[in-house]
Amino acid sequence: MNRADEILHVAHELLVERGYNGFSYADIADKVGIQKASIHYHFPSKENLVQSVIQRYRSIVKSKLSELDKIPVDSVQKLRLYLNYWNECLQNKASDVCLCAQLAAEVPMLPESVRIEVQGHFEELSGWIAGLLREAIDKRQLSLSADQVKDEAEFVVASIHGGMLSARTYNNGEYFNQISKQLLIKIEAAS
Amino acid sequence: MNRADEILHVAHELLVERGYNGFSYADIADKVGIQKASIHYHFPSKENLVQSVIQRYRSIVKSKLSELDKIPVDSVQKLRLYLNYWNECLQNKASDVCLCAQLAAEVPMLPESVRIEVQGHFEELSGWIAGLLREAIDKRQLSLSADQVKDEAEFVVASIHGGMLSARTYNNGEYFNQISKQLLIKIEAAS
DNA sequence: GTCTATAGCCCGATAGAC
DNA sequence: GTCTATCGGGCTATAGAC
Numbered sequence: 001m002n003r004a005d006e007i008l009h010v011a012h013e014l015l016v017e018r019g020y021n022g023f024s025y026a027d028i029a030d031k032v033g034i035q036k037a038s039i040h041y042h043f044p045s046k047e048n049l050v051q052s053v054i055q056r057y058r059s060i061v062k063s064k065l066s067e068l069d070k071i072p073v074d075s076v077q078k079l080r081l082y083l084n085y086w087n088e089c090l091q092n093k094a095s096d097v098c099l100c101a102q103l104a105a106e107v108p109m110l111p112e113s114v115r116i117e118v119q120g121h122f123e124e125l126s127g128w129i130a131g132l133l134r135e136a137i138d139k140r141q142l143s144l145s146a147d148q149v150k151d152e153a154e155f156v157v158a159s160i161h162g163g164m165l166s167a168r169t170y171n172n173g174e175y176f177n178q179i180s181k182q183l184l185i186k187i188e189a190a191s
Numbered sequence: 192m193n194r195a196d197e198i199l200h201v202a203h204e205l206l207v208e209r210g211y212n213g214f215s216y217a218d219i220a221d222k223v224g225i226q227k228a229s230i231h232y233h234f235p236s237k238e239n240l241v242q243s244v245i246q247r248y249r250s251i252v253k254s255k256l257s258e259l260d261k262i263p264v265d266s267v268q269k270l271r272l273y274l275n276y277w278n279e280c281l282q283n284k285a286s287d288v289c290l291c292a293q294l295a296a297e298v299p300m301l302p303e304s305v306r307i308e309v310q311g312h313f314e315e316l317s318g319w320i321a322g323l324l325r326e327a328i329d330k331r332q333l334s335l336s337a338d339q340v341k342d343e344a345e346f347v348v349a350s351i352h353g354g355m356l357s358a359r360t361y362n363n364g365e366y367f368n369q370i371s372k373q374l375l376i377k378i379e380a381a382s
Numbered sequence: 383g384t385c386t387a388t389a390g391c392c393c394g395a396t397a398g399a400c
Numbered sequence: 401g402t403c404t405a406t407c408g409g410g411c412t413a414t415a416g417a418c
Binding site: 018021095102105106107154158171179189 | 208209210212213292293295296297298299300310313342343345346348349350351352353356357360361362366369370372373374377380381
């Protein structure tokens with residue numbers, strides 16, 4: 001891992017833990033073991049750095065979701081695998097939420113380039129979930145009309161992000177686990 | 192409204208918009224039309240000020256919820272009224288979310304006294320919703336076992352807070368409206 | 383690429399006059 | 401209660417040596 005990647009990795013951790021306004025170049029420098037000024041060589045501004053962190057995150061998410069898509073299981077099971085991934089993260093550390101769910105709280109203050117990336121992730125995630133729902137409808141595993149799919153997908157996204165917020169607030173990943181179980185029960189109830 | 196209340200009111204607005212790390216005494220001073228130092232006379236530290244803002248918020252919430260409890264409608268309708276309240280807030284301004292949902296994202300960084308207030312609000316809200324669910328079960332409007340009530344209430348809280356996050360991210364209160372509609376559909380489906 | 387040094391600004395908080 | 405002035409420190413960012 002080269003120095004730029006190292007900085008992106010540490011910045012990601014700090015962003016998830018503390019948000020845009022809650023971390024500084026000094027924090028990164030301490031963790032990486034370099035000086036503040038060296039970070040500016042790789043990423044000229046904080047806005048640029050954070051945008052790069054999110055772009056990297058989004059590309060990782062995209063590849064993980066397409067890996068999920070390749071697994072030969074039904075679409076509700078794919079959603080279950082996505083929820084399990086976050087459940088494992090949150091059981092280890094209750095504040096280890098999705099980067100974009102974390103930054104969503106700061107959206108009104110974020111530089112525009114960063115805000116656009118956060119919105120982009122939300123759209124991509126709800127788009128992926130909408131795809132799962134359509135697949136389940138086609139296979140008669142779900143009885144939902146086509147014009148309800150988008151709203152249902154946004155509901156699923158909101159429940160997931162809200163579950164992360166609850167786990168973080170109570171400092172207990174088990175809240176996310178229970179909330180995601182309730183979510184799956186409700187989705188499967190519409191079958 | 193005396194000066195202390197005025198400061199609390201403005202600090203609340205700034206906190207909801209920008210979070211704990213996103214606003215300063217200078218911001219409050221500008222909006223109220225006084226000097227920074229004057230704020231310290233009323234609230235010696237930022238931690239103290241924010242704790243006071245949340246305590247005031249929680250007491251207002253508590254009185255509004257007990258007003259709702261007095262209305263002679265069924266419990267699902269009470270939840271609908273709670274959701275409608277937030278829906279109106281978010282239609283006017285998509286970033287006008289619950290103070291504690293906003294601060295939840297910053298929980299790992301908050302001073303302990305503030306974090307405790309945020310957790311307290313979460314518990315109180317989910318407790319109120321659990322009460323509604325039990326009432327509906329007693330009246331045979333909902334078929335849910337007693338040991339599912341707490342998880343169901345936490346799920347409702349998470350969906351609401353996640354809906355606020357989505358409205359803020361997309362800068363569009365309509366997202367909250369749709370998400371809260373989906374939530375009510377799912378709750379009523381279990382009847 | 384990384385360093386030291388520093389500019390320029392904002393932060394929370396305090397002292398003391400009025 | 402509110403003011404002016406200021407302290408000590410943190411912030412992002414830049415300049416320039418190595």
